[in-house]
Amino acid sequence: MKTTLDELQAFATVVDTGSITAAAEQLAQTASGVSRALSRLEEKLDVTLLRRTTRRLELTEEGEAFLCQARRILAQVEEAEEQMALRRQKPAGRLRVNAASPFMLHVLVPLVAGFRERYPEIELELHSSDQIIDLIEHRTDIAIRIGTLRDSTLHARPLGSSRIRVLASPAYLKAHGTPKDVEALQQRSLIGFTQPETLNLWPLRNTLGDELPIEPAIKASSGETLRQLALSGAGIVCLSDFMTQADRADGSLVQVLVRETLEVRQPINAVYYRNTALASRITCFLDYVAECLKAQVWTQQ
Known part of the structure; x- marks a missing residue:
């Protein structure tokens, strides 16, 4: 009896998701159905593809070798289906x-x-x-x-x-004053990224050159978190226009040090x-x- 695509898909999905239950959910099948498909596949191939323990599933050496071939077959079938969909002008x-x-x-x-x-x-x-x-x-x-x-x-x-700009909320600037020059930023609360450090190089012309390395008082890994912090009045931030266009349009955030800011995209x-x-x-x-x-x-x- 020949191996079926359903069996190959079940095997690959179990490996990708890490469990039979998760694979069943992704494939919209029952866990028992996926388990039976795996068993049939191993019986047809006369090898053990996965070692089953109470804690996890682990590929055998034969399983690793067969997985590469299974992925290649599934990818070829997917590509063939896409080509047919493209002929109908309906990518899928x-x-x-x-x-x-x-x-x-x-x-x-x-x-x-x-x-x-x-x-x-x-x-x-x-x-x-x-x-x-x-x-x-x-x-x-x-x-x-x-x-x-x-x-x-x-x-x-x-x-x-997308251009980057130095921004702050009107409430923050009212409470702490609008910085008149780059040096004045040292007396303000600056909001920056945890990593990479290159994101904490602001496009401000200063005595050392065209980039200002800042030391954030508050750090976050996500630009969206930094945006929310700036909107709440926590400090001054440097963010990309794609996430602040609406904020600048409605006045929730305003650009500071406009003349000192270089156009960096x-x-x-x-x-x-x-x-x-x-x-x-x-x-x-x-x-x-x-x-x-x-x-x-x-x-x-």
């Missing part, structure tokens, strides 16, 4: 997108309804992470990254850029591993995002 399949929380909330989320209306057969999975992730380890198709790229193994598509790139025969669902998503970003006010300022 699951698309996993990762982005930092601020970009996900302020840029991508507002685009989802329009994208789904145009491509209803593409199943979006949106994941937020304020740290750089490994695309393969996290089974991610596309990651949106802000700033200079450092991973040369990735293929990138530029989507635009952070590049926005979509990164992925596939460089040939790019899946149609990936191409459609990138084309749609790039098209929408061109119309955004903050990309023009």
Whole structure:
């Protein structure tokens, strides 16, 4: 009896999720059904693919070897299905997108309804992470990254850029005074990033050059957290226009040290591993995002 695609999918999903129960939930099946599929597969192959303990599942040496072939077969079937969908002008399949929380909330989320209306057969999975992730380890198709790229193994598509500015709430400035020059920042509460340190280099012209290294009084890992802190009047912050455009428009945040601020723009790139025969669902998503970003006010300022 030949191995079926359902059995291969069950095996790969159990490995990816770490348990039969989690795999069953992702595949919309019962745990017993997934367990039986694994058992049938091992019986047909006459090998043990997974060691089952009370605490976890572990791949055997044979399981690791077979997993590579199983993934290749599943990917080929998925690609064949996508090609057929493309012929019908209906790209389909699951698309996993990762982005930092601020970009996900302020840029991508507002685009989802329009994208789904145009491509209803593409199943979006949106994941937020304020740290750089490994695309393969996290089974991610596309990651949106802000700033200079450092991973040369990735293929990138530029989507635009966003300017960074030094900002504070009117309430903070009223309580503590608006700084008249760069040196005056030392007497203010500054809000910055925990990492990387390059994000704490503000684009302010000073006696040492065109970048001002700041020592934050408050640190956070997420730009969205920094934005909320600034809105609450906790201090002065340096953030990208894509997350503060609405705040500056309604006066919730105002730019400080305008004359000393240099025009520094952070590049926005979509990164992925596939460089040939790019899946149609990936191409459609990138084309749609790039098209929408061109119309955004903050990309023009």
